[in-house]
Every structure is written in structure tokens, then in C-alpha cells.
Amino acid sequence: MADRRVTSTGKDRDGDITALCGSWGRTPKSVAIIEIEGRLHTYFVQDRLGRRADVHVVTGPRGKYLRTDPNSSCSDNLDSLPNC
Secondary structure, eight states: OEEEEOOEEEEOTTOOEEEEEETTEEEEHHHHHHHHHTTSEEEEEEOTTOOEEEEEEEEETTEEEEEEOOOSOSTTSGGGSOBO
């Protein structure tokens, strides 16, 4: 299992996350969901202060999506990362 730091994200026109990117390359959202749920890999975001926020799979009204731990920091949200 690899612990992967996400440094950028792919987004569609609506701003929805379509991929996670980091030093390992680019992982499509559908594959990241399978890897997280199957405990094959973990993904996380780390802000400038070194605070870590794990990426989780959440089921919403339109299906599964990726989200970081809910907290008071905006800097570790997937939406705040640059495009890959």
C-alpha cells in the first residue's frame, strides 16, 4: 500500500474532481475510489503548515465522490489545489 500525497487535481467544467495527481502521476477518480475502498492506497493533502487531511470516499445523491476530512482549513481541500 502506498500513502500518496495529492498536490493537484483534475476538475471538470463544474469544478468536480475527476483525478488526483502527485509525484506518482495521475489517478482517475474512479480508480482512486476503488483503491481507497479496497485499501490498496491512501491519499492525503498536506497544507503549508504540515497539517494532513486524508481523502475519503463519500456517497452523495449523484454517486460516489472524493473529499478531504471536514475541518476549518480551506487550504487542504481538494478544490483548492491547482489543476493537473
